[in-house]
Amino acid sequence: MKTLLIGEYREGKLLESTCELLGFANQLGAETAMLLVGSENQLPVYSGTLYLADVAACGEYNPGLHKKLILEAVQKESPDYIVFLHSSYGWDLAPRVAASLRIAQVSEIVAIVDGGFEVGCCNGKMRRTVKPATAQAVLTIQAGAFPVLQPGGSPEIRKLSATDGGALEFIGYEAAEKKDVDLAKAEVIVSAGRGVGKKDNIPVIAALAKALGGEMGASRPVVDAEWVSHSHQVGTTGQTVSPKLYVACGISGAIQHLAGMKKSDFIIAINKDKDAPIGEIADVLVVADVMQFVPALTARVAR
Amino acid sequence: MFLDLTEEQKLIQDTARDFARVELEPAAAALDQGGDRSPLLANLKKLAELGFMGLNVKGEYGGSETGVVSFSLAVTEIARACASTAVTVSVNNMVAEVIQAVGSEEQRNAYIPKICSGEFSAGGFALTETGAGSDPAGMCTQAVDDGDSWVLNGAKIFITSAPYAGVFVVWAVTDKEAPKGKGISCFLVEAGTKGLIIGKEEKKMGQHASATNEVIFDDCRIPKSALMGKRNDGFRIAAGELAGGRIGIGSLGLGVGLAAMDYATRYVTERSQFGQKLSNFQAIQWMIADAYTELEAARLLLMSAACRKEFGRSFAKEASMAKMFATEAANKACYSALQMLGGYGYTQDFPVERYARDARITSIYEGTNEIQRLIISREILKNIS
Amino acid sequence: MKLLVCIKQVPDLESRFKPDAAGVWYNETDLAFRMNEYDEYAVEQAVQLREKLGEGTELTVLSIGPDRVVEALKKALAMGCDNAAHIQDPAASGKDPWQIASIIAAYAKDKGFDVIFTGMQSQDRGSAQVGVTIAEQLGLACTTTIVSFDYDNGTITAKRELEGGIKGVVKLKTPALVTCQLGLNVPRYPTLPNIMKAKKKEITAIPVVELLREEALATTASFHPPAKKGGGIVLEGDVSDLVDKVIAILKDKTAVLR
Numbered sequence: 001m002k003t004l005l006i007g008e009y010r011e012g013k014l015l016e017s018t019c020e021l022l023g024f025a026n027q028l029g030a031e032t033a034m035l036l037v038g039s040e041n042q043l044p045v046y047s048g049t050l051y052l053a054d055v056a057a058c059g060e061y062n063p064g065l066h067k068k069l070i071l072e073a074v075q076k077e078s079p080d081y082i083v084f085l086h087s088s089y090g091w092d093l094a095p096r097v098a099a100s101l102r103i104a105q106v107s108e109i110v111a112i113v114d115g116g117f118e119v120g121c122c123n124g125k126m127r128r129t130v131k132p133a134t135a136q137a138v139l140t141i142q143a144g145a146f147p148v149l150q151p152g153g154s155p156e157i158r159k160l161s162a163t164d165g166g167a168l169e170f171i172g173y174e175a176a177e178k179k180d181v182d183l184a185k186a187e188v189i190v191s192a193g194r195g196v197g198k199k200d201n202i203p204v205i206a207a208l209a210k211a212l213g214g215e216m217g218a219s220r221p222v223v224d225a226e227w228v229s230h231s232h233q234v235g236t237t238g239q240t241v242s243p244k245l246y247v248a249c250g251i252s253g254a255i256q257h258l259a260g261m262k263k264s265d266f267i268i269a270i271n272k273d274k275d276a277p278i279g280e281i282a283d284v285l286v287v288a289d290v291m292q293f294v295p296a297l298t299a300r301v302a303r
Numbered sequence: 304m305f306l307d308l309t310e311e312q313k314l315i316q317d318t319a320r321d322f323a324r325v326e327l328e329p330a331a332a333a334l335d336q337g338g339d340r341s342p343l344l345a346n347l348k349k350l351a352e353l354g355f356m357g358l359n360v361k362g363e364y365g366g367s368e369t370g371v372v373s374f375s376l377a378v379t380e381i382a383r384a385c386a387s388t389a390v391t392v393s394v395n396n397m398v399a400e401v402i403q404a405v406g407s408e409e410q411r412n413a414y415i416p417k418i419c420s421g422e423f424s425a426g427g428f429a430l431t432e433t434g435a436g437s438d439p440a441g442m443c444t445q446a447v448d449d450g451d452s453w454v455l456n457g458a459k460i461f462i463t464s465a466p467y468a469g470v471f472v473v474w475a476v477t478d479k480e481a482p483k484g485k486g487i488s489c490f491l492v493e494a495g496t497k498g499l500i501i502g503k504e505e506k507k508m509g510q511h512a513s514a515t516n517e518v519i520f521d522d523c524r525i526p527k528s529a530l531m532g533k534r535n536d537g538f539r540i541a542a543g544e545l546a547g548g549r550i551g552i553g554s555l556g557l558g559v560g561l562a563a564m565d566y567a568t569r570y571v572t573e574r575s576q577f578g579q580k581l582s583n584f585q586a587i588q589w590m591i592a593d594a595y596t597e598l599e600a601a602r603l604l605l606m607s608a609a610c611r612k613e614f615g616r617s618f619a620k621e622a623s624m625a626k627m628f629a630t631e632a633a634n635k636a637c638y639s640a641l642q643m644l645g646g647y648g649y650t651q652d653f654p655v656e657r658y659a660r661d662a663r664i665t666s667i668y669e670g671t672n673e674i675q676r677l678i679i680s681r682e683i684l685k686n687i688s
Numbered sequence: 689m690k691l692l693v694c695i696k697q698v699p700d701l702e703s704r705f706k707p708d709a710a711g712v713w714y715n716e717t718d719l720a721f722r723m724n725e726y727d728e729y730a731v732e733q734a735v736q737l738r739e740k741l742g743e744g745t746e747l748t749v750l751s752i753g754p755d756r757v758v759e760a761l762k763k764a765l766a767m768g769c770d771n772a773a774h775i776q777d778p779a780a781s782g783k784d785p786w787q788i789a790s791i792i793a794a795y796a797k798d799k800g801f802d803v804i805f806t807g808m809q810s811q812d813r814g815s816a817q818v819g820v821t822i823a824e825q826l827g828l829a830c831t832t833t834i835v836s837f838d839y840d841n842g843t844i845t846a847k848r849e850l851e852g853g854i855k856g857v858v859k860l861k862t863p864a865l866v867t868c869q870l871g872l873n874v875p876r877y878p879t880l881p882n883i884m885k886a887k888k889k890e891i892t893a894i895p896v897v898e899l900l901r902e903e904a905l906a907t908t909a910s911f912h913p914p915a916k917k918g919g920g921i922v923l924e925g926d927v928s929d930l931v932d933k934v935i936a937i938l939k940d941k942t943a944v945l946r
Binding site: 310311313314315317318321322352353354355358362367368369373 | 722758759762763766877878879880881883884886887
C-alpha cells in the first residue's frame with residue numbers, strides 16, 4: 001500500500017501538523033511519499049520521497065495550481081491514498097483532487113478500522129465507517145486524531161513546478177483579532193475552583209492556561225468571591241463550554257458547574273478528594289493538592 | 304382530520320423558537336431580577352419588526368395576517384423563554400385586534416400600525432378595577448359627555464405594560480341608569496393625554512419584567528372621536544375580545560409548563576442519587592408522563608380553539624376550556640418540575656423557580672379559572688334548558 | 689445576474705441519533721429538521737448580494753431531499769430568495785457527496801449562475817466536499833470557509849478562516865462558488881409577513897432521476913455511536929510521577945501537547 005501525503009506550509013513555516021500525516025501512514029502500514037509546496041530551508045524530518053514545489057513560485061494558497069502539482073505526483077507515484085489534513089488547506093484542496101481523478105474522498109478520518117475509515121458525523125456525536133468504492137481515494141484526517149511522527153532522516157527531493165492562470169488570487173494574511181476572554185471559542189480551558197484556596201493563587205491557574213495555549217475559566221464560588229471576573233465563569237450561571245481539553249483545578253463538581261463543561265472532549269480534574277463528583281465525568285482524576293501539582297505541570301508543559 | 308401545521312405555521316413556530324432561544328432566554332433571568340427594563344423593550348421592538356405584534360391583523364394596518372393558530376404557536380414559543388415578553392406580546396395582539404374589530408377606519412389607521420411596527424412598545428387594555436375584577440360590569444370609571452369631548456374619571460388596576468403603552472383601550476360607564484353591563488362604552492386614550500396618570504407599579508410574585516400598574520383618570524379629557532364602537536356597547540366588545548386573549552394566555556401557560564418540564568426532564572437524566580440516574584425512578588417517570596400528557600392535551604385544546612377562531616366559528620367556550628386547562632397543566636408541570644430538581648429547584652441557580660412563579664398568574668389573569676368554568680358551564684347549560 | 693444558493697435540511701443536532709434499519713445512517717423518526725447552520729450563512733450572504741444588486745438579479749435556492757425540505761426552501765424564500773428548486777429525492781441521505789454535487793452541477797450546468805453559495809459543510813454528514821466538488825464539476829473558481837464576502841463588478845473579495853483565527857484574503861473572478869463559515873454574517877429571521885408572501889413564490893419540483901448521472905464513489909458501511917469512554921482514570925501518588933503521567937496522557941489523548 002502506498003500513500004501520498006500532502007504537507008502544509010503557512011506564513012513561511014512548515015506546519016508541525018504535517019507530522020500527523022506520517023503518524024497516520026504509519027498506522028496504515030503504508031509506504032509514503034510526500035508532497036509539499038514549501039521551501040528547501042524547512043523540510044520534514046523523514047527519509048522518503050518528497051515532491052517539492054517552490055512556495056515562492058506556487059504560493060501558499062493557490063488551490064488550482066497546487067492541484068496540478070498533486071496530480072503530477074499522483075501520476076508518478078500511483079498512490080492508493082492521497083492524504084491531507086482536514087484543515088483549511090486540506091478540505092479546500094482535497095475535493096479538487098478527488099474530482100479531477102473521479103475517485104472517492106473520505107473526510108475527517110478519526111480512526112482506521114476494519115473495513116474502512118471511521119469518521120465523525122452529527123457534530124461529533126456519532127461515527128460512520130466509510131469505505132471508498134474506487135481503487136484510489138483521497139483522505140483527510142482529523143487534526144489531533146493521529147500521533148505526530150518524526151521518523152528522522154532527510155527526504156529525497158524531487159522538484160515539481162507548474163503554472164496556472166487561475167481565476168483566484170491570494171492577497172495575503174490578516175492577523176487574528178485580539179479579544180477578551182472568549183471561553184466559547186477556547187480549545188483549552190483551565191478552570192479554578194474553590195480548592196485553589198485564595199485569590200493570590202489564581203495566577204498559578206492562569207499560568208497553566210497560558211502554557212497550554214488556552215483560557216482560564218472558573219467555578220461560581222471563585223467568581224462570587226471576586227477572585228476572577230464573571231466573564232470567566234463556567235456553568236449554568238456562566239458560560240457553557242465544550243473545549244478540546246478542560247482542566248478543572250480544585251473544582252469539586254457541583255451540578256451547576258458540570259452542566260457547563262461536561263461536553264468537553266477531554267476532562268482532567270485535579271482534586272484532593274478522590275470521591276469528588278467531578279471524578280464521575282473526568283477522563284482523568286489527579287488526586288493531588290492543586291497548589292503543588294499545577295505549578296509542577298505548568299513547568300513541564302512550558303518546557 | 305389532519306392534525307399537523309402548515310409549512311407557514313411551522314416556519315413561524317421555528318422563527319419564534321429561534322428568536323426566543325437566541326434573544327429572549329439569555330435576558331430572561333436578569334429581567335426577572337428587576338431593574339433595567341430596556342432589554343425587554345428592545346426585544347419587543349425586534350419582535351414587532353418581525354411581525355409578532357399583529358399576527359391576526361390585516362396587512363393594510365401593518366399586521367402579518369398569519370392567523371390565530373400562528374398566534375398561539377408564537378406566544379407559546381416566546382413564553383418558553385420569557386413569560387413577561389410573552390404576556391406583552393399577547394396583550395399587544397389583543398389590543399390591535401380589538402381596534403381592528405370595532406374601531407373606525409380612522410382609529411385603525413391611527414393606532415394599529417404603531418402597535419404592529421413597534422413604534423408603540425405596547426398597547427394597554429384597561430378594564431379591571433379594584434371593585435370590578437372577575438365582574439367587570441361592576442366598574443365605576445365614568446365617561447361624561449361634555450359637548451365636543453368625553454371626560455374620564457376613575458381608576459383601573461393591574462394594567463399590563465402601562466408605563467410604556469402608547470395607547471390604551473379603556474372601558475368606562477357612559478350610562479349609569481342602564482341595567483348592569485348595558486351602559487359601558489369603550490374608548491381609545493393616548494399615552495400622554497392630560498389627566499391620564501400611570502400609577503404605582505405592582506410588586507408581583509412573577510413575570511417581573513412586564514409592568515403591571517394602576518392607571519388613573521383625573522378629569523381626563525379625550526375627543527369625541529375617541530369613542531370606539533357604539534356607545535353603551537362596550538361590555539359586549541370586552542367579552543368578545545377577552546375570549547381571544549384567553550387563547551394567548553393559555554398558550555403562554557403551555558410555553559412556561561413546557562419550559563419547566565423540558566428543563567427538569569433533562570436534569571433527571573443527568574442527576575444521580577442512590578447510585579442511579581433520577582430518571583430511573585418510577586416516581587420521577589410518572590411525573591414526566593403526567594405532565595407531558597396534560598401539556599399535550601392543553602396544546603390540542605388550544606389548537607382547537609385557535610382553529611375555530613381562525614375559521615370564524617364560535618370559540619368562546621373552547622377558548623375558556625383551553626385557557627383553564629392549559630394554565631392548570633402549566634402550574635402542575637411547574638410543581639412537578641421543581642420537585643424533580645429537589646432543593647436546587649427552589650434556588651435561583653436554576654430557571655424552574657422562575658417558571659413556577661411566572662406560571663402562577665396564568666390561572667388568574669385574563670379571567671380567573673373560576674370564571675372560565677362559569678363560562679364553560681353556561682355555554683353547555685344554555686343548550687339544554 | 690443569476691445567483692444560486694444550495695441548502696440542506698438537517699436534524700436538530702441536540703437530538704439523540706439512532707441508526708436506521710440498514711445501520712448506515714440515522715433513523716429520521718422523531719427528529720425535528722431545520723436548515724443546516726452553515727447554509728443559513730450562505731442564504732444570508734446570497735440575499736445580501738441580491739439586495740445590493742437590486743433589480744435584474746435572480747436568486748434561486750436549491751435543496752435535494754424528500755418533501756420535508758420544502759420547509760427549509762420556504763424559509764430561504766422568506767429570507768429573500770426569489771424562487772426555489774426542489775430536487776425531489778426521498779433517498780438523498782444515501783447518496784455520497786460526489787453524487788449530491790453531480791446532481792447540483794447537472795441542475796446548474798446550463799443556467800449561467802454567476803455566483804453559487806453553499807455552506808462549508810453539513811452539520812450531520814460533515815464531509816465538507818459538496819461545494820468544492822460542484823465548482824470542480826462546473827469549472828468555477830472556488831474558495832472555502834469564508835468569513836467575509838464582498839462583490840464588485842465581477843470580482844469577489846473573500847476572507848477565509850484559517851486555523852488560529854488568522855484569515856486569508858482571496859480575490860476570485862466570477863463565475864465562482866464560495867462555501868460559507870460561521871462568522872460570515874448574522875442570518876436574519878424571516879419576518880412573518882415575508883413568510884406569508886413566500887407562499888406565492890415559485891418552487892420548481894424536479895425528480896432526481898432527471899439529474900442523477902453518477903454512481904457513488906464511497907459507501908457507508910455503518911453508522912454508530914463513538915466507542916464509550918471507559919470510566920475515568922484515577923491517578924494518585926507522588927507529584928512528579930503524576931506530572932509525568934498527565935503529560936503522557938495529554939500527548940496521547942489530546943492535540944494540545946505534541
